[in-house]
Every structure is written in C-alpha cells, then in structure tokens.
Amino acid sequence: MRLTSRSLRFVILALFAVFFVVPMIWLFLAPTKSDGALVTSNPFAFGSFHHIAQAWDHIDAYSSHLYRRWISNSLLYAGSATAIVLATAVPAGYGLAFGTFRGRKLVLTVTLIVMIMPASALVLPIFLELNSLKLIGNVLSVILPFAFYPFGVYIAYIYYSTSMPRDVLDAARIDGCGEWVTFRHIALPLAKPVIALVLFFSFVADWNNFFLPFAVLAKSTQYPIQVGLSDLLSSTPSFNPAAGGGGQSVNIFRPELALATLLAIVPVLAVFMVSQRALVRGLLGGGVKG
Amino acid sequence: MQATRKRGLHAGGAQRKRDQGAAWRGLPFVLPYLPFLILFGILPAIYALSLAFTTSKGKFIGLKNFTKTANDYRFGPAFEHVFLYTSVWLISLIVFVVGLALMLHSRASKATSTFRFLYYIPGALAGAASVLVWLFMLDPAVSPARFLLEHVFGSTLFVQAIAPGHLPFIFAMIAFWTGAGGWIVVLYGALNTIPPDLEEAARIDGAGAWTIALRLKLPMIRKWIAYMGILSFATGTQLFVEPQLVNQASLGFVPDTWSANQLAYQLAFRYGKFNEAAAVSVDLLLIGLIAAVLIVTRTGLFRKED
Secondary structure (H helix, E strand, O other): OHHHHHHHHHHHHHHHHHHHHHHHHHHHHHHHOOHHHHHHOOOOOOOOHHHHHHHHHHHHHOOOOHHHHHHHHHHHHHHHHHHHHHHHHHHHHHHHHHOOOOOHHHHHHHHHHHHHOOHHHHHHHHHHHHHHOOOOOOOHHHHHHHOOOHHHHHHHHHHHHHHOOHHHHHHHHHOOOOHHHHHHHHHOHHHHHHHHHHHHHHHHHHHHOOHHHHHHOOOHHHOOHHHHHHHHHHOOOOOOHHHHHHHHHHOOOHHHHHHHHHHHOHHHHHHHHHHHHHHHHHHHOHHHOO | OHHHHHHHHHOHHHHHHHHHHOOOOOHHHHOOOHHHHHHHHHHHHHHHHHHHOEOOOOOEOOOHHHHHHHOOOOHHHHHHHHHHHHHHHHHHHHHHHHHHHHHHHHOOOHHHHHHHHHHHHHHHHOOHHHHHHHHHHOOOOOOOOHHHHHHHOOOOOHHHHOOHHHHHHHHHHHHHHHHHHHHHHHHHHHHHOOOHHHHHHHHHOOOOHHHHHHHHHHHHOHHHHHHHHHHHHHHHHOOOHHHHHHHHHOOOOOOOOOOHHHHHHHHHHOOOOHHHHHHHHHHHHHHHHHHHHHHHHHHOOOOOOO
C-alpha cells in the first residue's frame, strides 16, 4: 500500500516532467531536420548538424540580416533599460528603507500597487500617453517605459530593510560619513545579491515583453526579437498558407522558425547563468519570507 | 553597552542636526526613480482615465465611451473569452501547482530538486517564443503528440487543433507551461518555512502524509495560494500575445479582437478611436488595480513594517 502511493506520486511527478520537457526537446531537435523530415521522421530523431547551419543561413538571409538586427535591438532595449533600472532602483530601495522623508509611504504604496498590477494593463495607457507626446516609433518609447521597474525597487527595499542593520548606518553617519558616502561605501557593496536579482528579473521581463514594443514601434527594423518572431511566423507557409509564395522565396519554414525561437532564448539563459546563485538563494531563502 | 552610550553622548549634536533633516532624509536616493514612477506608472493611468471620459475634442461625456464600447458586438465575446481562459488557467494553477508542490515537499530528495528544475525550464520561454513552441505542438503534421491530437481531440489539421472552442484551454495550457514552474518554486519555498517540528509532531500523533499535506501544510501556505490566485486572475484578464499570434498564424480565422486587450488595441490602431480604446483599457486597468489592492490589503504578504 505504502509502496503504491509512493510510486503513484512518482508517476504523477514524472508525467508532468514529460509535459514540461518534451516541447523543449522537440524544439532543440527540430532545426536538425528539413521541413519534410519534420513531418515524416520520428519527432525525437536527430537529423544532422548540416541542417542547423542551413536553417541559420536561411534565417540570416531573411530581409538582409533582419534577424541579427532584432537580436541586437532586444539587447539594446533590455540592456539599457536594465542598466537604468539598476541605477535607479537600488538607491530608491535604499532611500525607501532608511529614509524618513515626507511622502515615503505614498511612494512605497504606489510602487507596490503598480508592481503587482499586470504590466500589460498599463501598455495601452502608456501608448496613448506617448502618442499624445508624438513619441510613437521612437526607440525611447520602448526603453524608457522598460526602465520603470517597480519590482526592482521593491526587491532592493525589502533587502535593505530586512538584512541591513540600521545600527551600521547610524554608526557610519556618526563617524561623519555623509549620506552619499554611507550609501556608496556601506550599502552598495552589500547589495550584490540584489543587483543579481534585479538584473535577472528586469532583463528577462524586458526581453520577453511583446505587447509594448508591438504597440509603440512602427518599423520592422526597430522590432525586438519577440515581435520579430511574430513577423517570421507570418512568413512561414506551414502556418500561414497565404505566405506560401513568400515562404518559398524567403526560405522560412518550420525548422528555421524553431531555430529562430531557440536562439531568441539564449540571452535569457546567459543572464540566468550569471545571476543563478543569487537567484536560487533569493527564491528559496529570503525571497519567500512572509 | 558602554561604547554605545559613549557614542550616544558624542552624537548629541549630530542627533539634533539629523532631526532637522528628517523630512528630507533619503529623498535624494529616491529622486532618480520618481520620474519613471510618475511618467510610466501614474500618468498613463490618469491620462487613460481622462481620455475615457471625454470625446476626441476633449469634451466631457461621462460614461458614454464605456457604454458605447460595452455595447460593441466584440466586447461581450472578448471578455467572455478572457474570463473563460482565466478560469481554466486559475483552476489548473491552483490544483496542479499546489498539488505538485505538496507532492514534491512530502519527500525531499535529489529527484525532487531535479523535478523542480525541469518544471522551471520553460519559464525561459515566456512571450512570443512560448506561443510558437505550442503552435508546433498543436500542428498535427509535426507534433510529437500527434497521436493525442488525432485520436483524443480528433484534430488532423492545424486549423482543427486551434478551433475557437479549444482556444481558452490552449492558452491556459501555454500559460501553465511557462508559469507553473516558477510558482512551484515559490510555493515549495513557502512550504520550507514551516517548522519541521510541527510536521514531526503531527507524524508522532499518527498523521499520514496525506493528512499532513492537507491539514497542516496547505493551511500554512494559504496566503501564498491567495496571492498566486489573485495575481494570475489579474494577469489572465490582460491576455494579448497568445491570441495575437494565433490570429497571425490562422490567417484571421481567429479574430484579432479575441481578447479584451486586443479589442482595445484594435480600437486605437485600426480605428483611431483613442477615447473608446481608453475606456476598454480603463476597464482592464480597474481589474488589475482591484486585484493589486486586494493582494496588498488582504493576503498580508506585503506588510513588512506598517
């Protein structure tokens, strides 16, 4: 009896693992095959490396290196926005944790509410605002809204208010350190785990954002990769028969689309690797303290 | 003790000086962040609100934009789709995520951390990428689940697989696929904060794994489940990417106003009716706002110091 409930538990866990992992495995294998082989061969068969190279050539040739452009756009948008987030959110979290200024509670409450509200609820209002400022089509209309990341402020605030003893700061002040010196030499060096967390969450949120750039950018050369992928999708004849002729001439088929999707997550994985240790500690430890 | 008192004496003058500066202390650190908060957090909402109550000429017309959009033939179906999708997604989250987290936690071993990691992997693919993966999975021509698609769901063609009736379930599945792993990690972390002695005591009292999971652990992570539920409800109502891409992949067979956010987007972009678009986005904003306020005031998760 005991054994069966144990193995039942394992079977259920394993079934879910299959559900989560199989699409990923398929995605890794798809670019190794030709479009025809994808239909006829075993879905988990490995094709050849030659096909990966070929698929890449086709992607790269699409609209004269447009794919590279999308990736570099995404790196630019997510990278510069995250840099601004780090520069503004870490001091702001510190100021909110130890400050006594008037309106501190208001800033904290509004930050909390905007942070919990789904980001996409604000996309259309932001679009309408930028539209009235005639900023639509400008890359700043992606970078600046991305640079507002209340969750980053909240992480920094929680970190400073829970894991930094007030006495240390008081001591520094009493020893004659100015506010800025105290922050620069005491608070900032202690913030490394926060920086890793904010870096990861902000970068990934920006990288994966589809709605905002889709709404505010006009030209396909300005697209970030997520919007670019939808552009590629429209050119794939297997999903969009109307693109049949187009698909033939631009050589974008399912293996190309799969490779394009796969390459689009490489930067996210890279950032994950960089901030992994802080992430695991943050997610499993302090980050979940009620 | 001696040292602190001494320092306290010395600090007398500084103390007074500090009190004078108290109304400003910390503000300079927050200043660089404030423009972003105002420009992209507060102003857009206020601007949308003002647009929603006026005409394109700026004349105040009360709730007219709201009633007009609510009577639009696409409004009802869009919100129906979104609520059906959100219900399916919420139920699957609460049942499976909580179930899996409890199962993983009931016997911690090396295998459980592997499982947690495997569940978390698809999280890297949020956004358009995850939708593309599932378009492949749903295309009977290439899907590794071809057998399931053909024999269980009776779909031999891609268009059949993405039939309108299937969409709320498909989108819920995509959202579950990318998001469940993260929530499992969060709930697992919450379960880890339960003192082991409590579990030990229950076991000595003769409670089995089931009883411990349902009677002891479940109530202790209740606020996290509430948080996940409210947050997912709010996020679910804002659905945009998934139906947008399926619309593109289906040659318009699935309408481009399938979800409420898509409708708002189309009103603004295709028809240039910014005031009506604002009204729909205010509807959605309100749902998000109410959910956020509920989480802050009711779950008790964000009460750090006040």
